Amino acid sequence: CGTGACGTGSCGTGACGSKATAEPEPAAPEDKPADAPESCPGVSSESAGKTESCAGCPNQQLCASGEAKKKDPAVSDVKDRLANVKRKILVLSGKGGVGKSTVSAQLSFGFAAQSMDVGLLDVDICGPSIPRMLGLLGQDVHQSSDGWSPVYVDDHLAVMSIGFMLPNQDDAIIWRGPRKNGLIKQFLTDVNWGDLDALIIDTPPGTSDEHLSIVTYLGDSKVDGAVIVTTPQEVSLMDVRKEINFCRKVNLPVLGVIENMSGHCCTKCGHVERIFAPSTGGAQAMCQQMDVPFLGSIPLDGHVAAAGDKGMPLAQLQPEGPVAKCISTVIKAILKETDKKKA
Numbered sequence: 001c002g003t004g005a006c007g008t009g010s011c012g013t014g015a016c017g018s019k020a021t022a023e024p025e026p027a028a029p030e031d032k033p034a035d036a037p038e039s040c041p042g043v044s045s046e047s048a049g050k051t052e053s054c055a056g057c058p059n060q061q062l063c064a065s066g067e068a069k070k071k072d073p074a075v076s077d078v079k080d081r082l083a084n085v086k087r088k089i090l091v092l093s094g095k096g097g098v099g100k101s102t103v104s105a106q107l108s109f110g111f112a113a114q115s116m117d118v119g120l121l122d123v124d125i126c127g128p129s130i131p132r133m134l135g136l137l138g139q140d141v142h143q144s145s146d147g148w149s150p151v152y153v154d155d156h157l158a159v160m161s162i163g164f165m166l167p168n169q170d171d172a173i174i175w176r177g178p179r180k181n182g183l184i185k186q187f188l189t190d191v192n193w194g195d196l197d198a199l200i201i202d203t204p205p206g207t208s209d210e211h212l213s214i215v216t217y218l219g220d221s222k223v224d225g226a227v228i229v230t231t232p233q234e235v236s237l238m239d240v241r242k243e244i245n246f247c248r249k250v251n252l253p254v255l256g257v258i259e260n261m262s263g264h265c266c267t268k269c270g271h272v273e274r275i276f277a278p279s280t281g282g283a284q285a286m287c288q289q290m291d292v293p294f295l296g297s298i299p300l301d302g303h304v305a306a307a308g309d310k311g312m313p314l315a316q317l318q319p320e321g322p323v324a325k326c327i328s329t330v331i332k333a334i335l336k337e338t339d340k341k342k343a
Contacts, residue, residue, distance in 0.1 A: 028249060032212070033059045035178040058178065072216070078188045079220040081147075085119070087198040087338045088218065089255065090226040092247075094239025096205040099260040100229040102308050103298070104202035105133035107227075109313035110331045112156040116197035119150060121187060122161035123214060124204040125180045126173050131163035135311025139164055147190040160191050177209035184213045206239075207246040215250045224338045225253030227295065230286075231261045232278035237286050244290050255337040256293035258330055259283035261300040265322055275300055295333040298326045 027042025039053035048054070049064030057063075082088065091107070093100040101124065108120040122130035131137050131151075139151045141164045150158035162173065162183065193199065204210050215223075226247050230240045240257065247254050259282060263272045280286070287294040298304075301323045307314040315324040 035059070035176075035181060035209070071219075074185050074189055074217055075219050078217045081189055081191075082193070082199065082218075082221050084195040085193060085199045086196065088201070088221060088223045089198060089334070089338070090201045090203060090214065090223065090252070091229065092203055092211070092226050092243055093205045093229045094241070094243040095230075095236050098205075098229050098231045098236055099298075099304075100205065101127075101129045101133060101202055102304060103227075103229050103258060103260060104200055105130060105308065106304075106314055106327050107331060107334070108134070108157055108159075108200050109315065110327055111198050111200075112154065113313065113315060114331075115156065117195060118157050119193045119196045119199040120157065120159045121191070121199060121201045122159070122163065123184050123187065123210055124202055125162055125175060125183060125210065127204065128161045128163035128166075128173075129308075130159060130161045130202055133308045133311055134159050136164070137169065137311070141165060144192070147192040148186075150191055150193065158193060158196075160187060180209055181213045184210060185217060188214075188217050207243060211246070212250075215252055223252065224341055225255040227255050227334060228257045229260050230257060230283050231276045232259055232263075232274065232282040233276040234280045236276075237280060237283065240283075240286065241290065244292060253341070254292045255334060256295035257283050257287050258295050259297040262297035264300040272299075293333070293337060295337075296326060296330040298330065299323055 027040055027045060031042035031044050032040045033043065036057055036059060037053055039051075040057070041047045041051055041053065043059075043063055048066075049057075049060045049062070054060045054063065091100055091104045101122075104120065108118050111118045120130060120134070122128050124130075131139065134153050134157075136151050136153065136159060141151065141160070142149045148160065150160045151164055152158050163169070166173075201214065203214065228240055228243055228247075230236045244254055246252075261276055262282070263274045265272050278285075283297070284294045299322055301321065303318045303321055304314060304323055307317045310317070314321070314327065318324060
């Protein structure tokens with residue numbers, strides 16, 4: 001029975017007259033606070049705050065009293081703050097090192113080049129590379145009565161990142177979930193973006209606290225969806241499948257998948273070498289299997305790394321190059337998906 005009343009604690013039959021109390025099933029991600037343990041029963045559960053798994057959780061008293069069932073007022077604050085943002089796009093990746101931040105930076109440059117007003121929010125708290133990739137190292141965030149002012153690349157592109165708040169760019173950010181959650185809430189409620197055609201949110205790899213926080217706070221803000229970045233090999237794709245399933249569990253639409261570093265084109269002979277061999281068919285085949293849109297491929301090219309280090313658009317560094325054309329194609333595909341949802 002598991003209670004120990006029978007003397008063995010393991011009969012499992014209840015013959016001792018005692019009833020075993022089973023732990024409830026773990027909650028869906030969207031029903032769990034970002035700083036809750038893995039076995040959290042969920043704030044909507046009748047067992048909230050009362051099970052063994054709740055012991056030591058910072059939310060235990062709120063859950064037990066029923067207060068945690070109430071929607072966080074920050075959700076409404078975020079909705080009001082982003083009311084004038086036409087498109088809200090999350091950039092995700094299952095695995096680190098696939099070029100997600102590089103893609104976020106170049107997409108932002110690309111949108112802005114079309115005279116769209118764009119915001120780029122960097123919520124990769126522990127690895128904020130966006131300030132360098134946008135050419136904004138050493139810039140500071142300013143605060144006013146309207147909230148935090150983002151840092152501007154030009155008249156069309158605004159950026160916010162914890163990287164602007166570090167006294168030393170080499171400082172390590174060693175934070176637990178609740179502190180990350182607090183900063184993400186502040187980014188979403190306090191940054192004064194103004195009117196935007198698109199807000200691109202660069203997230204860390206995986207499906208962790210930051211992702212749960214951002215999805216929860218954007219719950220009422222009509223997010224257009226997620227763009228997922230991968231490389232062609234199966235080691236990367238296996239984590240992208242998890243990312244797609246995460247999106248489905250938290251009701252986050254998937255706008256599509258971008259295959260980055262899809263092949264290297266020799267500058268001498270034009271031969272394309274698949275450095276990361278697509279042993280299971282690559283991102284396009286996976287998209288067909290998972291029934292999500294394929295947004296396009298971006299080849300492996302040294303100019304991409306150079307653009308990131310210099311903090312400039314690839315289209316400016318190599319305007320007629322193959323990568324710039326591929327990024328333009330991807331941007332068209334993303335806009336087609338977002339506009340399709342608004343139709």
